[in-house]
Amino acid sequence: MNKAELVEAMASDAGLSKADAKKALDAFINTTTGALKKGDRVALVGFGSFSVSTRAARKGRNPQTGKEINIKAKNVVKFKAGADLQAKV
Numbered sequence: 001m002n003k004a005e006l007v008e009a010m011a012s013d014a015g016l017s018k019a020d021a022k023k024a025l026d027a028f029i030n031t032t033t034g035a036l037k038k039g040d041r042v043a044l045v046g047f048g049s050f051s052v053s054t055r056a057a058r059k060g061r062n063p064q065t066g067k068e069i070n071i072k073a074k075n076v077v078k079f080k081a082g083a084d085l086q087a088k089v
Helices: 003-014 018-037 083-088
Strands: 042-044 048-055 058-061 068-071 074-081
Touching: 003 018, 018 042, 018 048
Parallel strands: none
Antiparallel strands: 042 048, 048 074, 058 068
C-alpha cells in the first residue's frame, strides 16, 4: 500500500474527504518526525511505538573489493509493533 492508497482507505473508513485525510496523514508524519528528531518516543497503544537509537561507528568491508571501510555512527528509527497489531497480523 502506498501513500495515495492509504489516504483513500483512511478517507473511506473515517468518512472524510481525500483532502482532509491527506492533511491528517501529513500532520501525523510531520508531528512524529519532529518528536523523533528531538529524541522522544512515540507510542500508539495497540499499534506500536517509534523510537530513535544510535548506531555506533564501526568497520565494514566493501563487498566488491574486500577493502576495509569506516562506517560512521548514525541515528536510526526503530518501530516495535504492539501486542494487538501482532495478534491481528
